[in-house]
Structure formats: structure tokens, C-alpha cells
Amino acid sequence: MFKAIADYFKEIYQTIRGLLVGMGVTGKYIAHARREIITQEYPDNRDTLQMFERFRGEVVLLHNEDNEHRCTGCSACEVACPNGSIEIIWARREDPETGKKKKQLETFVYHLSMCTMCNLCILACPTDAIKMGHNFEHAVFDRSQLTKVLNRPGSRLEKGVEE
Amino acid sequence: MYDFTPLVQAIQNYLSAHFSPGVATAIEWTLVILIYLAFYAVLGLVLVYVERRICAFFQLRLGPNRVGWQGTFQTVADAIKLLLKEPVTVNKADKLLFNLAPFIISLAALMVLSVLPFARGLQAFDINIGLLFIIAISSIGVVGILLAGWSSNNKYALIGAMRSGAQIVSYELSVGLSLITMVLLTGTLQLSGIIESQANGWWIFKGHFPAIAAFFLYITASIAEINRGPFDLPEAESELTAGFHTEYSGLKFAFFFLAEFVNMFTVAAIAATVFFGGWMPFHIGDWEAFNRIMDFIPPIIWFFIKVAAIIFLMMWFKWTFPRLRIDQLLHLEWKYLMPLNLMNLILMAILVYLGWHF
Known part of the structure; x- marks a missing residue:
């Protein structure tokens, strides 16, 4: 029973960590948004x-x-x-x-x-x-x-x- | 800019000096309604622009940057386009409900807006059950969504509406519970009272771990309640074309769109009020000089800075996380958010009972 509870919290911890990693990636993108824009303003x-x-x-x-x-x-x-x-x-x-x-x-x-x-x-x-x-x-x-x-x-x- | 009470009082005095009490009240109501409607529309336009721009930067794109300076008038142009469009009604739709749904949604969004305190004395409707009122009214929105989905006579719209019903009924519990956790600290449901109780520090700092946990639980649950990504199942573009508002066009579609963005503002504003001290400036203990400088920034600016920060966080969530499946969504609520909220509530109750908060 204690193992089940420990697993429950472990799962929550791992989920939050995973989400934070994802947010870190997109956060890096927006921090560099001005320099690393991939799209081009074509006709210009x-x-x-x-x-x-x-x-x-x-x-x-x-x-x-x-x-x-x-x-x-x-x-x-x-x-x-x-x-x-x-x-x-x-x-x-x-x-x-x-x-x-x-x-x-x-x-x-x-x-x-x-x-x-x-x-x-x-x-x-x-x-x-x-x-x-x-x-x-x-x-x-x-x-x-x-x-x-x-x-x-x-x-x-x-x-x-x-x- | 610092205290709006004298301004409101001056308007009140002027009106009661020149008109009979009934007419004065009527004029005041009209003024408030006009101001809120204008605010509602402007807020929608600004948020749509900000959303598109921020989303673009998250995906390393440029976003709208042609109309006006940096594309700031893009949404104005969009609004004009939507106004000029033909309002199409589906042949076998339930005409009355079909036309009623956008108004119910707008009504719910506007009514919640009315109790928010923007600055000292700048609050249309300060009732002593403010928080309860917000929780109660914000669930009227789901009626509009269900009506829209049902009356459209379209299977995608109906699936979207039913998903929305399941989602909002579930996540309302978590929103309510996380706010109750904070009510334990504040001791009042009145929004102005909640802000006054944070004059010596915001609850997110004073409430230790349970307050921080409550904030994240609240943000997660309320994002689901306003149908924003990663919980945007009711309008999942890739599965249901546009979900419950598939059949709407022109101005009626604009109402749905606007209500969605204003709801986002409302959720952020409640979070700012309950957790981050509303319009209270940021103070650190007894750093007199620092506190003076912070006091110098008007409360209304403080309020909008906090709201903007939380809206940015919500946009960050939306453009990072993939959409959940409906079973994963309910799994998350009933197996994780709800038990965690209850545990958090007990923890907070112990904390308040022992007086361990500041």
C-alpha cells in the first residue's frame, strides 16, 4: 500500500518534470525569438x-x-x-x-x-x-x-x- | 491613478446634484455598462493580437506584422471583416437557441468581469460573496456552449459541446477547491477584502507550500474550465473542425471568440487577486526605499502587470503541451487534481489552525 502511494507521488513528480522540460524548450525559443525566426518575409x-x-x-x-x-x-x-x-x-x-x-x-x-x-x-x-x-x-x-x-x-x- | 474613490464619488455627487435619484442611478448604470462593454471589446482585440504574436514567437515565426505598427491593427481589421460577414444559419438548426447561445456565453463572461477589482475604488459590484459569485457565474458559460452545440444540428458541434460539458463539470470542482484553500487564509469571500488582507504580503508568499500548490492546481483546472489548450477538446480543430462553434459565422462567431479570450483574462485576474494581491504593490519586509518605489507605480498598472504575467504563463502552457484525450482529461481531474486538492486543503487547514502562515 505504501508502495502504491509512493508510486502515485513519483508519477506526479515525473510528470511535472517532463512538463517543465517541455516548457524549457519552448521558453528557450521565445527567449531567442528575435534572432532565430525561421520564416522569411518573402516579397520584401x-x-x-x-x-x-x-x-x-x-x-x-x-x-x-x-x-x-x-x-x-x-x-x-x-x-x-x-x-x-x-x-x-x-x-x-x-x-x-x-x-x-x-x-x-x-x-x-x-x-x-x-x-x-x-x-x-x-x-x-x-x-x-x-x-x-x-x-x-x-x-x-x-x-x-x-x-x-x-x-x-x-x-x-x-x-x-x-x- | 492611485485611488479611484474620489473620482467615483465626484461623478456620484455631480449626478445626484443635477438629476433626481432614479435618473442618476440609471445614468450611472448606463455608464458602467458602456465602460464594461468597451473594455470587453478592447480586451478581446488586444488579447487576440497578443496570443497570435506570442504563439508565433514560441514557434519561431513572426506572426501578424503587416497592418499598422508591428501588426497591432490586425485584430481591428479582423473585427471589421467579421462584422461585414454574412451571418449564416443552418437550415435545420433550432433558430432560437442558435441565436441565444452566443449571448449567454458573452453574458457569463461579462458578469464575472463586473466583480473584479481593478484598483482601489475601481470595482463595479463589490459584494461580500464575490468569489462564490465568480464560481457560480462562470459555470453559466457551459450552458451557452451546450446550447450552441445542440442547436447547430451538427455532429461535430454536438461532440464538442458534450466534451465541454464533461470537462467543465469535472474541473469546476478543482477550481472551487483550490479557491477554498485560499479562502481558509483570507477569511473572506469579498474580493476587496481578499486584497486588503494581502497589504503586508501576497498570499503566495505568506501561504508557504500549500498556497503555491493551490496556485498551480487552480491554473491547471481553470485552463481546462475555459477550454484553452492543452485542454481545448471542445473545439479541437484537428478532430472536430471547430467544435461547438462550427456552424457559427460572422458576428456570432466573434462573440464566442471574444468570450473565450475574456474568460482567459478573468481567470488570470482571479489568480492575480487571490494569490498575487490584486492591485497591491510588491513589498519586501522593511526595505523602506524599495517599498516606496513600488508604491509609486499605480495599483491599476500593478494589476495589469500581474494579469499579463499569468496570461503569458497560460499561453506558454498552450503552445508547449499537446492536447489531452478525453479519457486522459477525466483521468487527470478525478485521479490527480481532485485528491491533490483535498490533501492540499487539509494541509492548509492545519497550517491556518496552527497559525504557521505570516
């Missing part, structure tokens, strides 16, 4: 906003200064995409240097409206031509504007990618 800090490294906003095809990309048109990303948001249109063209016919990228069509940012296309790409961009302001007035062509006009394949 638009110019200085830094997105996180791993943030997935949209698929981008990387181009260097000479307007060259690394996409060989192999369609691995198109195959990897679970919801068909990537369409690779390619053609066999004559290479101006070697004179041989070769598979080349014509148009990289990307349907942003269907993309779920699953990152599978980036993992599938053998030449690291595409990457997840950080832009998240995708609102447009017409649905057709969400279908994008990622390779810039006149862009070519970067040298040395296929070797």
Missing part, C-alpha cells in the same frame, strides 16, 4: 533571397558562355520521367567536323505543369546536362506558357562530352 526580401542548395524548383539545361550544352539527346531522362514531363526531339545530322551522321538534340521540351520535381531525370542523365533550378515563381496567366523549350536557340553540344 526578394532581392536577397537565397534558396537552399537542395531546393528543386524546375529542371534547367545548363549552358556555358559559348552557348553550348552537354545534352547528347540520349533520352535517358525522358525514359526516367514517371509522368512524361520531358520530351526529347532528336535528329540524325551530319557532323561538320567528321562528316559522319550523328544523333543530335533538336528540342528539349519540358512540361513544368506535369513535373513533380522528383529528381529522377537528373539522376538518370549520363552527362550531367540537366540540373534542378532554384526559381520558384512559376505563376503564369496561360497554361501553354508552362511548356518550355530548354535548349537555347543556336546552342550546340559541348565538345568532349561524347568521348
Whole structure:
């Protein structure tokens, strides 16, 4: 019987201790509330906003200064995409240097409206031509504007990618 | 600012000199009603803003900070929005009870407010059973909640109302018992008398351990009585959409919302009055200079500082602890709070009998 009473008070003591630990955590939060605010005042800090490294906003095809990309048109990303948001249109063209016919990228069509940012296309790409961009302001007035062509006009394949 | 008796007396004299006694009394009543209604509305607006802001800081967010300086006019804008909204009535609701419920809740909240002493001489209704009156009137609120839940003709509202009934009936016992523990010390139920008895020190210091225990038991039980988190089962958003006021919109919803926050103020004010000396300044023994400085701060400021501190404590509870389940709630009351309260009461009785308090 005495043990039951002792257990009763022990339980109360442990409960109060547990509650105080919780209050300590939130108390620490409010004491540092001014310095450690996690939320950002978005439209105000638009110019200085830094997105996180791993943030997935949209698929981008990387181009260097000479307007060259690394996409060989192999369609691995198109195959990897679970919801068909990537369409690779390619053609066999004559290479101006070697004179041989070769598979080349014509148009990289990307349907942003269907993309779920699953990152599978980036993992599938053998030449690291595409990457997840950080832009998240995708609102447009017409649905057709969400279908994008990622390779810039006149862009070519970067040298040395296929070797 | 220090003593409101002359001001009240001056108004009384002015009115009785210019009007017949009946008219003078009527004007006085109207004045008191207007002041309390204005106070009720302003209090609600301020508390909603403070609650949202403090909650945000606890969760490392910013909270409302757009309308006015630091978002101070956010609640005013919300109030205007609520006033302009369409009051929707459910098709098969019990119209009379549906419209009556918000008024019963507001009535209960306002009536409790009327007996609170804000400063010396600043009390609308000083009756000799003040504490009993508060305990009695504050349970009228549950009638409003039950009516709201029943008349809405909505299963979520009904579940919320029934939970609220079970909760308030249980926790009222603990509120009453913890206040009785303090009445043993004060020797009176009159609120102004309770404050006068703390002129040489607050009861929480003079009453040793039982007073401190009574304070925490009171705060726990009264948070449950006013349906605030962690005991907000009657309106548990994640389970019952909004509980008993699911079907209310516009101004009627605002009444529920306002009453909830004013009840929070009332509970804090009773705690401040009974445990922390109401508007009495903080004094330490015979430190003359220190006591003088403390006396310099007006009593009304003291009262609101204490109330604000207790409200902050209640907000801290709400934004730290998770919501209890209904069986855990009743378990807590009947197996823990109630026996502890009774033990505390006996301990306090022994203490008072032996004269061990200051």
C-alpha cells in the first residue's frame, strides 16, 4: 500500500518534470525569438533571397558562355520521367567536323505543369546536362506558357562530352 | 491613478446634484455598462493580437506584422471583416437557441468581469460573496456552449459541446477547491477584502507550500474550465473542425471568440487577486526605499502587470503541451487534481489552525 502511494507521488513528480522540460524548450525559443525566426518575409526580401542548395524548383539545361550544352539527346531522362514531363526531339545530322551522321538534340521540351520535381531525370542523365533550378515563381496567366523549350536557340553540344 | 474613490464619488455627487435619484442611478448604470462593454471589446482585440504574436514567437515565426505598427491593427481589421460577414444559419438548426447561445456565453463572461477589482475604488459590484459569485457565474458559460452545440444540428458541434460539458463539470470542482484553500487564509469571500488582507504580503508568499500548490492546481483546472489548450477538446480543430462553434459565422462567431479570450483574462485576474494581491504593490519586509518605489507605480498598472504575467504563463502552457484525450482529461481531474486538492486543503487547514502562515 505504501508502495502504491509512493508510486502515485513519483508519477506526479515525473510528470511535472517532463512538463517543465517541455516548457524549457519552448521558453528557450521565445527567449531567442528575435534572432532565430525561421520564416522569411518573402516579397520584401526578394532581392536577397537565397534558396537552399537542395531546393528543386524546375529542371534547367545548363549552358556555358559559348552557348553550348552537354545534352547528347540520349533520352535517358525522358525514359526516367514517371509522368512524361520531358520530351526529347532528336535528329540524325551530319557532323561538320567528321562528316559522319550523328544523333543530335533538336528540342528539349519540358512540361513544368506535369513535373513533380522528383529528381529522377537528373539522376538518370549520363552527362550531367540537366540540373534542378532554384526559381520558384512559376505563376503564369496561360497554361501553354508552362511548356518550355530548354535548349537555347543556336546552342550546340559541348565538345568532349561524347568521348 | 492611485485611488479611484474620489473620482467615483465626484461623478456620484455631480449626478445626484443635477438629476433626481432614479435618473442618476440609471445614468450611472448606463455608464458602467458602456465602460464594461468597451473594455470587453478592447480586451478581446488586444488579447487576440497578443496570443497570435506570442504563439508565433514560441514557434519561431513572426506572426501578424503587416497592418499598422508591428501588426497591432490586425485584430481591428479582423473585427471589421467579421462584422461585414454574412451571418449564416443552418437550415435545420433550432433558430432560437442558435441565436441565444452566443449571448449567454458573452453574458457569463461579462458578469464575472463586473466583480473584479481593478484598483482601489475601481470595482463595479463589490459584494461580500464575490468569489462564490465568480464560481457560480462562470459555470453559466457551459450552458451557452451546450446550447450552441445542440442547436447547430451538427455532429461535430454536438461532440464538442458534450466534451465541454464533461470537462467543465469535472474541473469546476478543482477550481472551487483550490479557491477554498485560499479562502481558509483570507477569511473572506469579498474580493476587496481578499486584497486588503494581502497589504503586508501576497498570499503566495505568506501561504508557504500549500498556497503555491493551490496556485498551480487552480491554473491547471481553470485552463481546462475555459477550454484553452492543452485542454481545448471542445473545439479541437484537428478532430472536430471547430467544435461547438462550427456552424457559427460572422458576428456570432466573434462573440464566442471574444468570450473565450475574456474568460482567459478573468481567470488570470482571479489568480492575480487571490494569490498575487490584486492591485497591491510588491513589498519586501522593511526595505523602506524599495517599498516606496513600488508604491509609486499605480495599483491599476500593478494589476495589469500581474494579469499579463499569468496570461503569458497560460499561453506558454498552450503552445508547449499537446492536447489531452478525453479519457486522459477525466483521468487527470478525478485521479490527480481532485485528491491533490483535498490533501492540499487539509494541509492548509492545519497550517491556518496552527497559525504557521505570516
